[in-house]
Amino acid sequence: MTTRSTTVVPRPGDPSITPALVAEHGLTPEEYARLVAMLGREPTFTELGIVSALWNEHCSYKHSRPLLRTLPTTAPYVLQGPGENAGVIAVGDGLAVAFKIESHNHPSAVEPYQGAATGVGGILRDVFTMGARPIATLDSLRFGSLDSARVRYLFAGVVRGVGDYGNCVGIPTVAGEVVFDPAYTGNPLVNAMCVGVMREDELIRARAEGIGNPIIAVGARTGRDGIHGASFASEDLSAASDAKRPRVQVGDPFTEKLLLEASLELIRSGHIVAIQDMGAAGLTSSSAEMAARGDVGVTIDVTRVPVREVGMTPYEILLSESQERMLVVARRGREDDVRAILEKWDLTAAVVGEVIAEPVYRVTEGDRVVAEFPGSRLVTDCPTYTPAAREDPAIRAARERDVSTVPPKPEERDPAWTLETLLASPTIASKAWVTRQYDTSVRTSTVVGPGAGDAAVVRLRGSHRALGLKTDGNGRYAYLDPRTGGRIAVAEAARNVACVGARPMAITNCLNFGNPTRPEVYHQLREVIAGIGEACRALGTPVTGGNVSLYNESPSGSVYPTPVIGMVGLVETLDHVTRSAFPADAAAAIVLLGSPTAELGGSEYLAHIHALVAGAPPACDLARERGVIDALLSAIRAGVVRSAHDASDGGLAVALAECCIGDREHMVGAAVDLSAWETLPLRALLFGEAQGRVLVATSEPAAVIQAARERGVPARQIGTTDPGGRDLRISVGTTHVRARLDRLADRYYGAIPRIMAGSPAIIRAQEEPTAAGSLV
Amino acid sequence: MRFGIVSFPGSNCDTDAYHAVADALGEEAVMLWHKSHDLAGVDVVILPGGFAYGDYLRAGAIARFSPIMREVVAYAQRGGRVLAICNGFQIACEAGLLPGAFVRNVSQSFICEPVPLRVETTETAFTNAYARGQVVRIPIAHGEGRYVASPAELDALEDAERVVFRYVNAAGEPTADGNPNGAARNIAGIINAAGNVLGIMPHPERAVDATVGGVDGLALFESLVARVAA
DSSP, X not given: XXXXXXXXXXXXTOOOOOHHHHHHTTOOHHHHHHHHHHHTSOOOHHHHHHHHHHSSHHHHOTTTHHHHTTSOOOOTTEEEOBTBSSEEEEEETTEEEEEXXXXXXXXXXXXXXXXXXXXXXXXXXXXXXXXXXXEEEEEEEEEOXXXXXXXXXXXXXXXXXXXXXXXXXXXXXXXXXXXXXXXXXXXXXXXXXXXXXXXXXXXXXXXXXXXXXEEEEEESOBOSTTTTHHHHXXXXXXXXXXXXXXXXXXXXXXXXXXXXXXXXHHXXXXXXXXXXXXXXXXXXXXXXXXXHHHTOEEEEEGGGSOBSSTTOOHHHHHHOOOSSEXXXXXXXXXXXXXHHHHHHTTOEXXXXXXXXXXXXXXXXXXXXXXEEEETTHHHHTOOOOOOXXXXXXXXXXXXXXXXXXXXXXXGGGSHHHHHHHHXXXXXXXXXXXHHTTSXXXXXXXXXXXXXXXXXXXXXXXXXXXXXXXXXXXXXXXXXXXXXXXHHHHHHHHHHHHHHTTOEEEEEEEEEEOSOTXXXXXXXXXXXXXXXXXXXXXXXXXXEEEEEEEOOOEETTEEOOOEEEEEEEEEESSGGGOOOSSOOSSSOOEEEEESOOOSOOTTOXXXXXXXXXXXXXXXXXXXXXXXXXXXXXXXXXXXXXXXXXXXXXXXXXXXXXXXXXXXXXXXXXXXXXXXXXXXXXXXXXXXXXXXXXXXXXXXXXXXXXXXXXXXXXXXXXXEEEEETTOOEEEEEETTEEEEEXXXXXXXHHHHHHHHHHTTOSOOOOTTSOOOOTTOOO | OEEEEEEOXXXXXXXXXXXXXXXXXXXXXXXXXXXXXXXXXXSEEEXXXXXXXXXOSSTTTTGGGSHHHHHHHHHHHTTOEEEEETHHHHHHHHTTSSSOEEEOOTTSSOEEEEEEEEEOOOOSTTTTTXXXXXXXXXXXXXSSOEEEOOHHHHHHHHHTTOEEEEEOOTTSOOOGGGOSSOOGGGEEEEEOTTSOEEEESSOGGGSSBGGGTBXXXXXXXXXXXXXXXX
8 A cells, every 4th residue: 555646437336426316415516516626526436425424414513613613612621622532621630531422313213222322332432432431421311202102112212222232331321311392202312421531641532643554443343234324314304214224223232342441452552543433434434534633644445344244335334334343543563462452352453554645535445446535625625504594483482472471270279289290290200210221330439320419420439539420401491592591501510510519620512403404493503502602611611522413303393402511520529429319317407599580481380281382491690600609519618518409490399399309218308488589479489490599408507608698699598307207398478388298209200100101190281180090 | 368350251340349359348359361261369259240242142141151161160169169240140050050040120121229138148158247137238230130940949049048138128028029120039149059159149349338339248248258267
């Protein structure tokens, strides 16, 4: 493989290039003209396939890149920002944390089990190719209403797929969220985040370098599965999507586990200079991206790639998305050392190409050149778009609707009914049905697992520190007001991480939107990213990478614009770890940081009780958010906080109930007086979702209140806990609400198991009261 | 005292076992590679949890053919102590070190949660630091944890007091509601007739540190140290 001038001629048997074939590959006529201009000739079929894979939305971010550039990406502790397989931050004691979130929405919509499983596999590889050992995964899931049998099938399949993959590899799934809303009926969202840890000096980047260095394919063999998966992920879902099931890859977590161990051993060995997952668009994107980052040429011979079946064409080998494969650039002369490590792990390694001085990206089939692109232009020349943006007037009207006049249901005369009903909303209810299927304790480092705190806490071995981890993102807020929705996604994730005692450090984001060529969708994308940027700057949490998933549309319409924020926080010492349930050992004062408002728009209350998605979502005052986080962390460090829980979905009453019943084996009663806000509408006070609020249980309320006031945050003691109590009692002036803990717990813990068992007696306010025992 | 922990391809609780022995117990721990024939002079062999060879066939069915298993079986036949945890328990059954087999949980899904177990006998090298009838809390994490055996085998286990741990409810009784996976007679752990091979489906190595899951598993490791030292 030496430098030589080459000619590229169509390969015998390949289809000839026609406008129809170009369109089938997802290229617009303008993009095709751009390709022809770059090459100075017509492309071959193989070249068309390569460009189709690299210029689709999933790989190129062509509709989002100009917007993403506006996000803050730096801090003194950021070791690697966007552009690599994962972001990396320093966390002290010489340790670094790599983390990234990614979507697998389209595959999961047609094949939930494998779609979700391979989503987990891909994000694990993104993290361990940075040199980090994965220590935790998180999953952010969105589904339609569980009333639909198809949605229950998708939900069960996705959960099982996430669990089986992570469980087998042995990475605990420690946190995440699951939200149910009809907006996701035809197009569920499956976002997976992985977090890994390494020593700072073990960081490796996916940058090809060193002329003459061999390029080695390692791991599983290449088959015909998943060809054009990345292109599939860049179009709307339709009735024809099921026919594309073969584009969904099949996961093999056992091989992944071997690949993980082999890759980390390779990286530590010093025999290699770069490593990248052959993920979306497979061999094509991994080789082209590594070459572009290193500003070098590469040549790949497809006949040297280990394949699963004979007769695969260059096109198929280049575009296969067979899972559990890596592309490695080794140091010249170390090929046998690399092979020995792979053999130890019963994996194969094959030299498939070479780093060359000539600035080309070249693919050969033996002696025949089947594709050649000048320099790194294959990656860098991808067009970017800034389409027209316009808010959908219908959404604007929904936001501007006065929701305070929505007539209450007769049952709401007893707010305990409303509270119980909200706790049974699948979005709010306990997700133990889900998390019980995940191995949450393998690696024996999960200090706070699912349901026990507002975020997960995972300790760092060899250190007194730990990580606080959370994903968050309210699509309903972003739908009604994308700017505010973007802000809240970050603020809530930061607040949650602070509630477990962690200082918010940095985020990874997954942006799930509809078709960006529609002005209404592009408007949402632009505004959400602007909101995320504002919040990240205000809270000091730069963006270190992420993923954009567009075209989340089905015949029933676009999903809510759903930004999912994966937040990493740092717990300085395990003494600071804080859980969300009220402590059961002694009575404590309950202090509310922040204050209720009359806001009711965009709430779970309106959605679940009134089937109404309207009103302005709660305002997000970023200075207040920062003050609340600082006050809370100050009080935690002072040792005066017994529990902390943010008031978000379902509002203050739901948050109080969750604190009471959060530890089901040690439920704690509480008596609360909210008369200070008697002038607010009762339902906004109890169920409105005003931001910037945290419920703190403390033995020293004065100290907590003082910490808040020093930062300009209102704070007030609103009640006391009662460890022996059996009720949550809330007084507002002359109104007295009494909710029995056993009933609240039954609704909260029983809701999802009952639905998934097909059992009757699910409380659903949207439905007419029916005869006893009827099925819902 | 030296513990040897076998790493099969797909083992994923081997490092947890290592930390339990080296950090929580303070004893020597060495890793034993599945392709090796050398048990490194260890006093106890741990077959750890995970998904050896992916468990795509029956759990443990391939791992029993690993080179190291020939040595482990011979070592056990000489009276060497073997602690087989979760996937290790499945492998031990496949290798004939323990009777019975495992099938999918009754729920058909993977289950991970801390569960109460009752210590049925303290007359073993693995449980002498517990009290008889003591209820301990130890995590389970398995999809195929439902122990099955023929009625005759089960009776033989019971008669010889070889059922060492049983799943129980909150009141400490081995009832159906206290049985997370449908195991025959609520069996969570058994010992071989010679008393040197213990299989336990829950994960005692995940319960040796108060920071992450309690310390109820520690006494199992301490029992071994006490017995070998004695």
